[in-house]
Amino acid sequence: MELPFDNYVLVRPENIQANYIPNGNVHSITPELLKLLTGKGYNVLYLPRYAFDREYANGLKNVHIPSAPVNGLDACYFADAVLTGAGTFAREAACLGVPAVSFYAGKELLSVDQSMIEKGWTFFSRDPEKIVNHLPQMRRRVGSIDRSKAVKSEVLEKLEQVINAA
Numbered sequence: 001m002e003l004p005f006d007n008y009v010l011v012r013p014e015n016i017q018a019n020y021i022p023n024g025n026v027h028s029i030t031p032e033l034l035k036l037l038t039g040k041g042y043n044v045l046y047l048p049r050y051a052f053d054r055e056y057a058n059g060l061k062n063v064h065i066p067s068a069p070v071n072g073l074d075a076c077y078f079a080d081a082v083l084t085g086a087g088t089f090a091r092e093a094a095c096l097g098v099p100a101v102s103f104y105a106g107k108e109l110l111s112v113d114q115s116m117i118e119k120g121w122t123f124f125s126r127d128p129e130k131i132v133n134h135l136p137q138m139r140r141r142v143g144s145i146d147r148s149k150a151v152k153s154e155v156l157e158k159l160e161q162v163i164n165a166a
Contacts, residue, residue, distance in 0.1 A: 001070050005043040005062070007080050009135070010093075012047045013056065014085025014105040026105045031056040033083065033103070033128040038062050040132060045075060081135055087113055094121040099138030101131050 013030040034056055037044055044063045047070070048054045057063040073092060076082050082093035083101040087110060093100040100122045102113065109117070109124070116122040123138065125131050 001066060001075070003045060004064055008043040008045045008064070009037060009081045009083060010045045010047065010075055010079040010089075011037070012082075012084040012086055012089050013049055013053045014103065015049055016085075016105060028053075028056070028085070028105075029103055029126055029128050030085065033131060034060055034063060036128050036132045037083075042135075045070075045079065047072075047075070081138055083131060090122050091116065097141035099123075099135070099140065101125070101134070101138075103128075103131065 011030065011034060014028055016026055016028055030053065034044060034046065038060045042062065046057050046063050046065050048056070048065060054065060057065060072089065076089065076093040076098055077096050079093070079098055081099040081101065082089055083103065084090050085103050085105055087102065087104055090100045090102040091112065094116050102122055102124045103126050104113070104124070105126070113122065117124050121141065123131070123134050125134070
């Protein structure tokens with residue numbers, strides 16, 4: 001995927017047409033969010049869901065809409081932050097240690113999302129100004145590999161036992 005900039009925030013709008021969204025009662029915050037982000041100088045990789053979502057970026061500089069589908073995990077991993085109205089993207093970014101913002105429009109967050117918010121892995125808000133103002137405070141999380149090393153050691157030890165028992 002070729003981007004016209006090196007650093008970017010990824011923005012994915014809400015799926016306000018989904019059955020689990022209280023349709024008619026919810027408006028997208030994406031247009032205002034995009035305006036605020038570009039106004040503050042952020043580059044945006046924008047992944048619209050529908051044709052009408054593309055219109056939110058009309059006339060805005062530093063917003064790139066890919067011409068073909070992109071690998072979502074790669075797009076999340078290389079982003080400075082992921083701002084999404086979808087739970088899955090926010091979870092994926094958070095698990096990768098990438099600053100994640102959810103502006104999910106549904107009635108209730110899943111328990112996994114609530115847990116990630118409580119742990120500070122994800123920031124949740126439906127207020128575009130709060131979201132943009134919170135971005136500078138967010139940092140990538142670097143995971144510890146201590147647990148992985150312990151599991152590797154245990155597996156090698158068990159493997160050696162099996163080999164020696166043969």
